[in-house]
Amino acid sequence: MSIVLPLDEDQRDALQELLNISMGQAANSLAQLIETKIDISIPKISTVTPNELYGLLFETKDAYYTRQSFLGDIHGEVMSVLSQSGLSEVAKLMDYDEPLSKEDIQEIILELCNILAGACLAGLSDQLELTTNLNMPTLFQPEKSNFSDLQWQHTLVMEVQFIIAISSFSMRVVFCLDDESLIRMKDTLDELLG
Amino acid sequence: MSISVLVADDSKLSRRSVIRALPQDLDYTISEATNGKEAIELLAETTFDLLLLDLTMPEVDGVGVLEYLHEQANMLNVIVISADFQPEKQKIVTSLGAKRFLRKPLDKEELAMAMFELGYL
Numbered sequence: 001m002s003i004v005l006p007l008d009e010d011q012r013d014a015l016q017e018l019l020n021i022s023m024g025q026a027a028n029s030l031a032q033l034i035e036t037k038i039d040i041s042i043p044k045i046s047t048v049t050p051n052e053l054y055g056l057l058f059e060t061k062d063a064y065y066t067r068q069s070f071l072g073d074i075h076g077e078v079m080s081v082l083s084q085s086g087l088s089e090v091a092k093l094m095d096y097d098e099p100l101s102k103e104d105i106q107e108i109i110l111e112l113c114n115i116l117a118g119a120c121l122a123g124l125s126d127q128l129e130l131t132t133n134l135n136m137p138t139l140f141q142p143e144k145s146n147f148s149d150l151q152w153q154h155t156l157v158m159e160v161q162f163i164i165a166i167s168s169f170s171m172r173v174v175f176c177l178d179d180e181s182l183i184r185m186k187d188t189l190d191e192l193l194g
Numbered sequence: 195m196s197i198s199v200l201v202a203d204d205s206k207l208s209r210r211s212v213i214r215a216l217p218q219d220l221d222y223t224i225s226e227a228t229n230g231k232e233a234i235e236l237l238a239e240t241t242f243d244l245l246l247l248d249l250t251m252p253e254v255d256g257v258g259v260l261e262y263l264h265e266q267a268n269m270l271n272v273i274v275i276s277a278d279f280q281p282e283k284q285k286i287v288t289s290l291g292a293k294r295f296l297r298k299p300l301d302k303e304e305l306a307m308a309m310f311e312l313g314y315l
Binding site: 013014016020022023024025028031037042192 | 204205250276298
């Protein structure tokens, strides 16, 4: 049975700030690559059930979806939602020639996930002094996925958004942690808050 | 010497880190703002020697605070401390009068150097 472990105000504040710093590092990596400004949102932290997670991912219409699991001191899954709109402009900035093939699109999506979601998780892990290993992202379709198969009944969701200024492209990254990892993270946050 | 410092950041952890990182050689009177709107309210009613400003904040962000100071022709020394350190953002805050731009997580030595260069140490 799953336990719901809400974060207290200080833990939530600390996690939000650590995520904010990680996002800044991730956005800077991509901004350097495409020489374009990236806007970042204030991170949102919530606890959701698998059904609510499904709804959260489906908020964005006409999107590409990826998921990648991570293991280590904490484990869970990173899901990314990339808008289809504006992707070709981003591809141009990444020096892809038009028209984009299906393989090009897939490569761009996975590259963006590696840069943004990967850097975000790496930044968060570094600051918390936790080890995490992120697996390769894979494309998926939420409507064909069974979210009730997820190993958690409730999960901590950390949601961040990147918007590429000169295009209509945006990407949301959702980090899902199970209860065991949440306990570990809460303990680490408490140590940090000292 | 005592200087009055306004620390504006929506994160309590971050405000605490910034306050802890201040060089010990000086005495401080510290005020805190939890968002840009609060910072502007405090700036309107109090004169500070130094503003340590985050950029990503709710209500009014750090750029909004800098715009306010710019409109008021307020020459207060501002050190921006932000996780969003893209070159474009640095250009914007510099054009609005920020004197230094430091990255989060904040390095104590960098803050001390910035304060030294601004004549506080």
